[in-house]
Amino acid sequence: MKYRRLGKTELDVSVIGLGTWQFGGEWGRAYTQPEVDAILDKGKEQGINLIDTAECYGDHLSESFIGNYIARRNREDWIIATKFGHHFHERFTRTDVFEPQDVIKQLDASLKALHTDYVDLYQFHSGPDQAFDNDALWTTLDKQVQAGKIRHLGISIGSNDNLHQTDASTQVNASVIQVVYNRLDRIPEERVFPSCERQDLGVLARVPLASGYLSGKYKPGATFSETDVRHRHDLKSTELKLQEVERIKQNEVPAGVDMASWALAWCLKHPAVTAVIPGCKDPEQVVANAKAAELIDSL
Template sequence: MKYRRLGKTELNVSVIGLGTWQFGGEWGKQFTQDEVDAILDKGQELGINLIDTAECYGDHLSEAFIGNYIGRRKREDWIIATKFGHHFHERFTRTDMYGAQDVQKQLDSSLKALQTDYIDLYQFHSGPDTAFDNDELWTMLDKQKQAGKIRHLGTSIGSNDNLHQTEASTKVHSEAIQVVYNRLDRTPEQRVFPSCERQDLGVLARVPLASGYLSGKYKPGAVFDKTDVRHRHDPENTRRKLEEVERIAREEVPEGVNMAEWALAWCLRHPAVSAVIPGCKNPAQVESNANAAKLVTE
């Protein structure tokens, strides 16, 4: 495994992290604690130290799985990033909750679910600019930092071209940006990444495999059943993406190299990117993801 500094946080994160949206059940699979334990054990075995989760991956369900695991391990072995701003109701249904008092309650609920006294990176979760620009929210969060409940603040931008929230990061003491970035969507390279580099913000690249399209497993015409999150995607857009994936596999991926591993390493080639946070359903996928670190040259 290789490690990089997460911007001005000075946290030393593994370049491959563990994304955990799937633990909330919206990938069409209900996880057990034993399955989560096996995934996290494999990650630790391979040198992964970064876990990214959120308050609304289930109603703190993903956090609770992680907390149960962490509670039986060494807390200091892991860098835990979670998020705030939504209340989960049912599959793909959430209510925005960005008010200072609401977020303070969310923070306490996350700490309880995660079975920890502190969160390493607490991220504003894909909210509108009007919610982000609330001084009362960031004042409350700064007080929680002073109280030791939060080590660092971050922003998970909903639009991967949200320059407003990225540019305002230093002002609100946000030290990291999470953004959708992959070989099929290079939008952040234009404005967000240059701003991150100017401010020394860490960057977590989410959806680095483009919802699995860059795994190399699917061909144009693939149909996803109703339990798969990709069933919600526009069919024509899916077809175009998979045709582009075929071209990339043919023209860009070196012969003999696993496409998913190549796609993760491709994200990490950009100097602004600190780590990628792919999801995984089992220990074998964790191992495949971790193998991408071998393709990273710096």
């Protein structure tokens, strides 16, 4: 495993993290605690130290799985990033809630679910600019930093070209940007990444496998069940993506190299990117993701 400094936080994070949206049940299956334990244990074994979750991955469900695991392990082994700004109601249904006092309730609920006194990174979660521009929100969050509940603040931008929030990161005391970035979606390279580099912000690339399309498992014409979030994607757009994936696989992925590992390493080649946070459904996928660290220097 390789490690990089996460912007101004001075945290050294593994270049491969563990994305945990799937633990909330919106990716076609429900998880049990032993299954989550096995995934996280395998991550630790591979040298991974970064876990990314959110309050709305199943109404703190993902956080609870992680917290129940952490309670039986060494908290200091992990850098835990979570998010705020949404209330989960049922599968695929959320409402935005960014009022300062409600965010404090969300933070306390996250700390309780995670069985910890602090989170390493607390991220504004894909909120609108109007909510972002509320000075009272950031004043309230700074007080939580001073109280020791939050080590660092970050922004998970909803649009991968949201320069407004990215440019204002230092102003609101945020040290990290989380953004969608992958071989099929390179928009952050144009404006967001240069801004991150100017401010020395850490960058977490989410959806680095393009919702699994870059895993190499799906051929043009593939369909997804109604319980899978990809079932909600536009059919024509999905087909075009799968056709592009086939082209990339034939023309860009070296022979004998796993496409998913290649896609993660491809993201990490950009100098602005600190780490990728792919999801993983089982320990075997954790191992496959971790192998991407070995490919970075050879691409």
